[in-house]
Amino acid sequence: MIDKKTHRLIRKEIYIVGILFFGLFIAMIVYFCNYVNNGSKEFIYNAYNSRFSVFSDDVVRGNIYTADGKVIAKTAYDSEDNEVRVYPDERLFCHAVGYVGQGMAGLEAQYSFDLLKSNITLEDQINNNLAGQKSPGDSLYTTFDYDTQLAAFDGLGMFDGAVIAIEPDTGRIVAMVSKPDYDPNTIAKYWDDITDSTKNKSSLLNRATSGAYPPGSTFKIVTTLAYLRANNGDDTFSYSCNGKFEIDDYTIHCSGNKKHGSEDLLKAFSNSCNSAYAYMGLELDRNAFIGTSEDLLFNTTLPTLLDTTKKSSFKIDDKTKDSIVAQTAIGQGSTTVSPLHMCMIVSAIANDGVLMEPYLADKLISADGQLVSQTEPVEYGQLLTKEESQLLQSYMAAVVEEGTAEKVNFGEGLTVYGKTGTAEYTEDKSVTHSWFVGYAVDDNGNKLAVAVIMEGAGYGSKYAAPLAAKVFEAYFQ
Numbered sequence: 001m002i003d004k005k006t007h008r009l010i011r012k013e014i015y016i017v018g019i020l021f022f023g024l025f026i027a028m029i030v031y032f033c034n035y036v037n038n039g040s041k042e043f044i045y046n047a048y049n050s051r052f053s054v055f056s057d058d059v060v061r062g063n064i065y066t067a068d069g070k071v072i073a074k075t076a077y078d079s080e081d082n083e084v085r086v087y088p089d090e091r092l093f094c095h096a097v098g099y100v101g102q103g104m105a106g107l108e109a110q111y112s113f114d115l116l117k118s119n120i121t122l123e124d125q126i127n128n129n130l131a132g133q134k135s136p137g138d139s140l141y142t143t144f145d146y147d148t149q150l151a152a153f154d155g156l157g158m159f160d161g162a163v164i165a166i167e168p169d170t171g172r173i174v175a176m177v178s179k180p181d182y183d184p185n186t187i188a189k190y191w192d193d194i195t196d197s198t199k200n201k202s203s204l205l206n207r208a209t210s211g212a213y214p215p216g217s218t219f220k221i222v223t224t225l226a227y228l229r230a231n232n233g234d235d236t237f238s239y240s241c242n243g244k245f246e247i248d249d250y251t252i253h254c255s256g257n258k259k260h261g262s263e264d265l266l267k268a269f270s271n272s273c274n275s276a277y278a279y280m281g282l283e284l285d286r287n288a289f290i291g292t293s294e295d296l297l298f299n300t301t302l303p304t305l306l307d308t309t310k311k312s313s314f315k316i317d318d319k320t321k322d323s324i325v326a327q328t329a330i331g332q333g334s335t336t337v338s339p340l341h342m343c344m345i346v347s348a349i350a351n352d353g354v355l356m357e358p359y360l361a362d363k364l365i366s367a368d369g370q371l372v373s374q375t376e377p378v379e380y381g382q383l384l385t386k387e388e389s390q391l392l393q394s395y396m397a398a399v400v401e402e403g404t405a406e407k408v409n410f411g412e413g414l415t416v417y418g419k420t421g422t423a424e425y426t427e428d429k430s431v432t433h434s435w436f437v438g439y440a441v442d443d444n445g446n447k448l449a450v451a452v453i454m455e456g457a458g459y460g461s462k463y464a465a466p467l468a469a470k471v472f473e474a475y476f477q
């Protein structure tokens with residue numbers, strides 16, 4: 001028989017234990033909320049922190065989508081019920097979306113922290129936690145347009161190279177393809193092969209953002225702007241082309257040794273006359289030429305919201321031989337550029353000089369459909385004036401109407417502006433990269449800028465420009 005005093009004592013102990021448990025429960029919730037909502041990215045990303053991994057104990061890694069809602073990366077389960085990452089389109093988005101398994105790359109790496117975070121309601125998270133279930137992670141919506149990406153990928157076909165397409169007025173990247181490529185589903189299995197430089201040409205490299213290519217005649221956009229600035233915006237120019245330009249012991253030929261005859265600046269540009277541009281380049285003040293190139297973001301880190309990009313390089317000085325300066329003015333010499341950078345220059349021209357910073361990650365959405373965060377377009381600033389842009393626009397229109405790209409069928413209902421390029425990259429001048437950079441505008445004023453490079457393909461007008469036409473068609477249809 002328990003007396004009244006003992007009974008009271010027991011009740012008091014139960015009461016204290018109850019309070020303690022309740023306190024612990026509250027502390028656990030506070031810790032949990034704090035972890036979920038305020039977990040430090042730096043802490044999670046710390047390489048010495050074992051918690052940082054591809055998958056998490058609490059959250060199922062979220063999906064990645066195109067802007068039009070196609071799943072391009074998701075978490076599934078293998079036969080032993082282990083979480084695995086699946087890329088339904090295999091190679092199609094590999095360089096941009098990246099992979100997990102052999103470390104991480106691309107958006108998978110850049111947004112790993114966010115994909116492993118769940119922003120469903122706290123109540124649902126706690127219920128999942130108490131039931132021993134993981135909560136679904138947030139999903140990343142990219143700026144990709146599925147059909148445009150597919151057109152770029154298929155159009156590049158078996159060629160190595162890159163295609164990138166950007167909306168000039170926002171900076172949204174709607175397509176980004178690089179080849180050679182790899183299948184992110186089997187990256188771990190074939191890792192040794194993929195990274196064996198004797199077997200392939202750096203398949204992991206994203207040539208769109210990190211390729212270092214000779215710009216070829218697409219660089220005449222830069223030379224033209226330098227000429228306009230040297231003449232206070234006046235585009236008066238005259239040159240008589242006899243098919244070649246000789247400087248010191250070096251001869252620069254026009255494409256196919258064609259004699260372009262008497263040309264003004266618009267004609268020299270639309271014909272892509274090497275002789276006229278070699279002559280023009282030698283007339284320019286070298287420091288001013290460098291200055292113009294740097295206004296167009298050569299020799300500097302590109303302003304983008306992407307994780308890695310390659311600096312482009314343009315270097316001449318007073319000691320540079322005239323023959324080298326002449327070659328540099330037509331996009332040969334030691335100048336290198338990435339397709340992304342050329343696409344940014346064209347975007348700025350299309351946007352009357354204003355560059356919007358390119359980006360791929362549009363928004364994060366919780367598994368219950370709430371907007372977690374949204375990327376707002378970022379205006380970098382004016383790369384060139386509105387007047388300069390409009391002159392270059394008219395020259396780029398002439399390339400398509402009556403110049404090197406006049407035979408390319410860009411389809412109905414689009415006004416296209418562009419510049420072709422055929423870039424030498426070895427001693428063998430018969431082997432050339434095929435370039436096209438430009439933009440299209442539809443009847444409603446919507447614009448899309450593209451840069452295409454097909455390695456070793458040949459004439460820009462024959463290969464890269466028709467591929468750009470396919471990209472425009474897919475985007476605007």
Ligand SMILES: [Zn+2]
Nearest residue numbers: 241254260273
């Ligand atoms: Zn010529």
